[in-house]
Amino acid sequence: MARVVCVHGIGQQVQGEALLLSAWWPALGDGLRRVDAGGTLDASEVAMAFYGDLFRPSGRMLSVDDLPYTAEDVDDPFEQELLGAWWRAAAQSDPGVVPPDAQDTLLATPGSVQAALRALSGSRFFADIALRHMVADLKQVRAYLTDPAVRGAVRRRVIGAIGPDTRVVVAHSLGSVVAYEALCALPGHGVRALVTIGSPLGIRNLVFDRLDPAPTGPRTRARGSWPGGKALTWTNLAGHGDVVALVKDLRPGFGDELRTGLLETGAHAHDATAYLTDALCGRAVAEALA
Structure with a gap:
């Protein structure tokens, strides 16, 4: 199984695991170079947990009444x-x-x-x-x-990609929610680092309050579960202009041990590769693989 498992975000239904990895793997390598991490991350050590096709409607011929979303x-x-x-x-x-x-x-x-x-x-x-x-x-x-069947199917894809050799999970956008829930559902897993990028996990009511497992405690001070044991390091990175990462600091919802970083991700603020090439991401990955 892969040492590093990547989990993509929304809007990837017409992509595929190999196509996404062709962008993610070099970007991960560039992030490691920013921190002078020894050696390189071989392509065989990285896997993409792909679920985008679950949101892709089956192909069919269009009728005159078929229109795109409005x-x-x-x-x-x-x-x-x-x-x-x-x-x-x-x-x-x-x-x-x-x-x-x-x-x-x-x-x-x-x-x-x-x-x-x-x-x-x-x-x-x-x-x-x-x-x-x-x-x-x-x-x-x-x-x-909101749909248990969809949630279950997506989460199974991610759980199936995480094996005994997996040490790092890097998850983007909606994928960070899936990865978080998947790790919570895998007690005793060997993942050492969860790196969430462009994550909506901190949005109360819409996302945080709907997590599985559900946060505990009074609503205004509710705390989410920690997605692993004491050895797990969780790093969350948010771009200043990333609209999806609406809540930049996840510590109020998950604890002060969560490491938080703010960075510049350029004009395409939510793009995964803009996060992966940053030194903050490279350092989080390198520490877990050392």
Whole structure:
């Protein structure tokens, strides 16, 4: 089994494990070089836990009534709330994004949803993402967190990739939620380091409060489970302009032993490789492999 298991994030349904690894493996190597880690990470030591195909509809011929996603498809309260959170975060980090006003806070009407999608399409973060893909990403997050069948199928993919030789799990975006839950479901695992990048794990109500296992304690001070034994090191990295990593510091929800880093990830703030090439990521991986 691989020493390093990677877990991708949202929007990868038309990719594949080999294609994603062709970008992740060199980026991991570059991160290790930033900290002068001895030796190199061989491609055979890295695996991608791929689940994107579970969100890919079966191929079929289109009829005249088939249309891509539009603003009207964002009709679920969870999706509307998450879209609103992305809009507010983008407006705070990108001066080019018009902030929502009070009437758009809850995105309760198709018009306010359209306004949110239009504002995000003009942001640095979502500039290259088509509207239908933005809506599809919202639906992926909702499906994982609210549909037990989807959650189970995705999590089994990650659990199946983690073996007795796995020492590091690097997980991006929604994949960080999956990896966290997978490790919690594997008592006695040998993983030494969990590295989460661009993670939404700290978003209360939408993500944190829906975790499995559920956080314990009073709601305002609830604490999530630690995803391993005392030997596990957890490093969370968040880009300053990463809208998905809305809550940058996960320590209030998971404990002060969690190591937190803030970094610059450039124009494509949520891109996984922008995290993997940073020295903070390289150091977290290198320490566990030493």
